[in-house]
Amino acid sequence: MWAPGFSPAKAAPAxxxxxxxxxxxxxxxxxxxxxxxxxxxxxxxxxxxxxxVDLNQYFSGLNIIVALxxxxxxxSLVVLFFMHGKYSPKRTQLVIICSVFWLAxxxxxxxxxxxxxxxx
Amino acid sequence: MSLTPAAIPSATPGNQLPREHYLNAxxxxxxxxxxxxxxxxxxxYLASVTFFFFIGGAFATMIRIHLLTPTGYLVTxxxxxxxxxxxxVAMIFFFLIPSIPAVLGNFLIxxxxxxxxxxxxxxxxxxWYIYLVGGCFVLYSFSTGGLxxxxxxxxxxxxxxSNSAVTPAVLGIFINGFSSILTGLNFIVTIHTMRAPGxxxxxxxxxxxxxxxxxxxxxxxxxxIAITLLLAGLERMFHLGFFNPALGGDPILFxxxxxFYSHPAVYIMILPAMGVISEIIPTFARKPIFGxxxxxxxxxxxxxxxxFVWAHHMFLTGESAYAALTFSLLSYLxxxxxxxxxxxxxxxxxxxxxxxxxPMLYALGFIGLFLVGGLxxxxxxxxxxxxxxxxxxxxxxxxxxxxxGGAVMxxxxxxxxxxxxxxxxxxPEFLARIAAVTLFVGFNLTFFxxxxxxxxxxxxxxxxxxxxxxxxxxxxxxxxxxxxxxxxLPMIYLVWSMRYGQVAGRNPWPAxxxxxxxxxxxxxENFDVTPEVTWEAYDFENxxxxxxDVKDAPTLAPAHGDD
Amino acid sequence: xxxxxxxxxxxxxxxxxxxxxxxxxxxxxxTEVLFFGGMFMTYTLNRSTYPDVFGEASRSxxxxxxxxxxxxxxxxxxxxxLSVWASQVGKKQWLTIFLIATLILGxxxxxxxxxEYHEKFVEHHVPGPTFNFEPGADVATNAHAQLFFSLYxxxxxxHALHMIVGAGLLLWLIRQSMRGRFTPEYSTPVDxxxxxxxxxxxxxxxxxxxxxxxxxx
Numbered sequence: 097m098w099a100p101g102f103s104p105a106k107a108a109p110a111x112x113x114x115x116x117x118x119x120x121x122x123x124x125x126x127x128x129x130x131x132x133x134x135x136x137x138x139x140x141x142x143x144x145x146x147x148x149v150d151l152n153q154y155f156s157g158l159n160i161i162v163a164l165x166x167x168x169x170x171x172s173l174v175v176l177f178f179m180h181g182k183y184s185p186k187r188t189q190l191v192i193i194c195s196v197f198w199l200a201x202x203x204x205x206x207x208x209x210x211x212x213x214x215x216x
Numbered sequence: 217m218s219l220t221p222a223a224i225p226s227a228t229p230g231n232q233l234p235r236e237h238y239l240n241a242x243x244x245x246x247x248x249x250x251x252x253x254x255x256x257x258x259x260x261y262l263a264s265v266t267f268f269f270f271i272g273g274a275f276a277t278m279i280r281i282h283l284l285t286p287t288g289y290l291v292t293x294x295x296x297x298x299x300x301x302x303x304x305v306a307m308i309f310f311f312l313i314p315s316i317p318a319v320l321g322n323f324l325i326x327x328x329x330x331x332x333x334x335x336x337x338x339x340x341x342x343x344w345y346i347y348l349v350g351g352c353f354v355l356y357s358f359s360t361g362g363l364x365x366x367x368x369x370x371x372x373x374x375x376x377x378s379n380s381a382v383t384p385a386v387l388g389i390f391i392n393g394f395s396s397i398l399t400g401l402n403f404i405v406t407i408h409t410m411r412a413p414g415x416x417x418x419x420x421x422x423x424x425x426x427x428x429x430x431x432x433x434x435x436x437x438x439x440x441i442a443i444t445l446l447l448a449g450l451e452r453m454f455h456l457g458f459f460n461p462a463l464g465g466d467p468i469l470f471x472x473x474x475x476f477y478s479h480p481a482v483y484i485m486i487l488p489a490m491g492v493i494s495e496i497i498p499t500f501a502r503k504p505i506f507g508x509x510x511x512x513x514x515x516x517x518x519x520x521x522x523x524f525v526w527a528h529h530m531f532l533t534g535e536s537a538y539a540a541l542t543f544s545l546l547s548y549l550x551x552x553x554x555x556x557x558x559x560x561x562x563x564x565x566x567x568x569x570x571x572x573x574x575p576m577l578y579a580l581g582f583i584g585l586f587l588v589g590g591l592x593x594x595x596x597x598x599x600x601x602x603x604x605x606x607x608x609x610x611x612x613x614x615x616x617x618x619x620x621g622g623a624v625m626x627x628x629x630x631x632x633x634x635x636x637x638x639x640x641x642x643x644p645e646f647l648a649r650i651a652a653v654t655l656f657v658g659f660n661l662t663f664f665x666x667x668x669x670x671x672x673x674x675x676x677x678x679x680x681x682x683x684x685x686x687x688x689x690x691x692x693x694x695x696x697x698x699x700x701x702x703x704x705l706p707m708i709y710l711v712w713s714m715r716y717g718q719v720a721g722r723n724p725w726p727a728x729x730x731x732x733x734x735x736x737x738x739x740x741e742n743f744d745v746t747p748e749v750t751w752e753a754y755d756f757e758n759x760x761x762x763x764x765d766v767k768d769a770p771t772l773a774p775a776h777g778d779d
Numbered sequence: 780x781x782x783x784x785x786x787x788x789x790x791x792x793x794x795x796x797x798x799x800x801x802x803x804x805x806x807x808x809x810t811e812v813l814f815f816g817g818m819f820m821t822y823t824l825n826r827s828t829y830p831d832v833f834g835e836a837s838r839s840x841x842x843x844x845x846x847x848x849x850x851x852x853x854x855x856x857x858x859x860x861l862s863v864w865a866s867q868v869g870k871k872q873w874l875t876i877f878l879i880a881t882l883i884l885g886x887x888x889x890x891x892x893x894x895e896y897h898e899k900f901v902e903h904h905v906p907g908p909t910f911n912f913e914p915g916a917d918v919a920t921n922a923h924a925q926l927f928f929s930l931y932x933x934x935x936x937x938h939a940l941h942m943i944v945g946a947g948l949l950l951w952l953i954r955q956s957m958r959g960r961f962t963p964e965y966s967t968p969v970d971x972x973x974x975x976x977x978x979x980x981x982x983x984x985x986x987x988x989x990x991x992x993x994x995x996x
Binding site for chain 3: 326331332333334335336337397401402404405406408409410435436437438439440442443444447450454455456457458463464465466469472473741746
Binding site: 123129130136137144147149150170174175177179191194195196210 | 808809817824842849856867973988995
């Protein structure tokens with residue numbers, strides 16, 4: 097018997113059937129938050145200290161590389177733990193990755209124009 | 217009203233409209249201006265985008281009349297600059313970009329996925345009001361000195377030297393951007409979290425896939441033009457130097473930032489139209505669409521790759537040769553998913569049982585015109601060729617083939633296809649077919665000569681031209697008057713049909729989507745009971761409820777709606 | 780206004796409602812990444828074009844205040860995260876306390892920012908007709924330094940605007956929290972505004988090294 101797709105007598109379906117919902121009830125303990133905060137403080141101290149040393153003499157642009165690496169690490173910790181990124185559904189993680197990726201496209205492809213101008 | 221298998225009518229038109237539906241559920245101006253019903257908001261948008269279509273059309277009319285003669289007597293050169301600028305701004309930001317998503321997308325997405333509304337109905341309404349506020353700023357700009365920078369707002373003309381009303385205009389477009397962003401946000405969340413049970417991703421109508429891809433562009437692209445126009449506005453107001461070479465700034469940076477959004481924006485304009493075509497073709501070929509997965513995937517591919525090609529607008533403005541090479545190659549790649557769609561639509565038509573109802577006429581026209589527009593895009597993406605045809609009428613013809621021959625025909629075709637669902641009534645079929653043909657003929661007469669003009673070297677955005685180009689300009693203007701008739705006719709008979717059109721019933725075509733299972737017009741909450749989807753998309757064979765006789769290939773029983 | 784915790788008509792279950800809200804906030808934050816991103820792009824190009832002047836200009840802004848502000852803002856993220864925890868375990872008093880702490884820290888940030896802006900105003904480093912990077916600077920240096928400060932004020936200004944909006948949202952949250960509106964079953968506004976607040980913190984995490992630490996050696 098073909099099913100027309102309407103089941104008038106059926107109750108509303110469980111949440112897990114609709115839109116692949118996932119329970120987001122994971123509770124992160126305050127200990128984790130304070131630990132992450134401590135790491136963030138260390139990173140802040142490190143980034144200021146590193147800025148006061150001339151790292152560019154070892155490798156051109158090392159200062160900015162170090163600064164941005166530390167900043168990226170700090171941002172990742174905030175996203176993963178403070179914002180519960182680690183415990184979020186896949187679609188949320190996709191949104192996070194896409195925003196970073198799209199920003200990277202804008203930065204890299206635009207700068208590639210400027211960087212390649214002297215090549216020819 | 218409960219629904220049982222026996223009670224679902226398929227292809228028979230009803231004699232009466234349903235007693236209660238979203239249009240008569242509540243009365244009064246406040247029930248419309250404060251509505252959160254996605255269907256009513258869609259109609260609010262329909263009114264506003266039509267208004268801006270008239271504004272943009274008025275400027276286009278003046279342009280074409282001015283260009284009847286080589287030296288142009290209608291307006292001064294300065295005013296001519298304002299005409300093409302305001303035509304572009306009104307049409308792109310206030311008509312094309314919102315048209316299909318905010319009208320058809322808003323109306324249909326909840327119906328197509330079996331939901332009662334979008335995820336955030338109040339934000340949907342806010343989106344419309346933000347659009348209006350942005351529109352007011354732009355109208356203010358138009359009426360207090362106009363805008364002469366081109367819709368592209370290149371600096372430092374827009375940020376330093378122009379004497380026109382640039383600041384209110386960029387502010388208006390900035391504000392309007394948030395309308396797009398909120399619409400895209402609403403669509404993405406809705407499609408992820410509010411699908412009915414059984415409506416898996418790969419059972420979604422391709423219209424929904426198209427809008428999902430479009431929403432990705434809304435979300436990730438629009439903020440960039442927002443900040444860019446904000447910076448240009450700040451530069452103009454406070455004499456900063458981001459984009460002004462005299463102060464150490466870089467105009468090419470503006471172009472990079474501007475086109476980072478504005479190229480994907482053209483995919484915002486075409487992807488929803490492609491979604492409409494993917495719904496119309498299977499319906500009027502009475503066949504499942506060919507290559508569903510590839511069409512769905514190609515929508516996403518266009519949205520993603522479309523973000524990698526923006527600097528093909530800058531081949532001649534000073535970017536490096538290596539950047540030009542890269543962007544040229546990527547622009548060729550982005551054509552591939554579009555071509556996949558054209559192949560799949562054509563394959564759907566093959567051995568189908570084709571009826572030439574008005575929506576089908578628009579869809580067939582779309583395929584041909586989009587093909588021409590898309591292929592000429594490849595001409596422009598070719599570096600050696602672009603040196604000669606950049607900034608000529610070739611470009612103008614190329615993008616009008618896609619935006620008018622493609623997007624607008626998709627919009628008008630979609631309005632016709634879903635008109636019975638929106639209003640409960642059928643439009644007059646014979647007159648509609650005449651209008652479709654008129655539009656097609658008028659369109660080609662308007663824009664095909666422009667390919668020739670561009671090839672012969674007539675620059676765009678020029679108020680005058682050498683006398684040898686006059687014959688093509690006159691053809692173009694003549695075509696424009698026929699095109700205008702092709703637009704006016706539907707406006708008249710669609711309005712007429714709301715009162716006097718034949719009652720349509722649930723599924724006049726018939727088509728397979730979930731939206732055709734509800735009343736025409738639908739209840740405010742769309743469905744009495746939450747539907748449960750057990751069939752694949754476009755599965756004509758396994759849907760006896762549609763009343764189609766699939767046993768006798770190739771001819772299937774005609775549906776009501778042909779008259 | 781609806782009663783908090785009520786199921787809205789378009790949703791089938793509270794779970795669906797909560798997950799849609801959270802996902803919606805993440806999608807909105809992705810737009811903010813690209814929104815600030817345009818200015819980061821402008822910054823990147825200008826810094827690579829004028830590295831020396833940018834370095835000099837960066838040295839003239841107050842590193843101590845910037846560093847203190849970084850610590851303050853990250854601390855406010857901690858208190859915000861703790862307020863989310865408090866709402867999840869039903870500790871209503873702690874929720875209010877942590878929210879107030881977040882607001883206080885955010886206000887300290889804005890106050891210090893105000894002090895910095897005032898410093899720049901006094902030194903004639905505000906872009907516009909009164910701009911003068913340093914006495915005796917040539918026209919080009921002045922113009923390029925003005926670019927740095929235009930970016931400085933535009934980026935930190937937009938950031939501060941987001942903080943002010945956040946502060947307003949926190950005030951509303953505190954008021955609701957004091958009325959006991961948030962329970963382990965319903966704390967969606969705390970979660971959403973928390974996400975927003977953390978995002979604003981992340982923007983500063985990048986702004987600080989890029990503006991204050993260009994050339995400090």
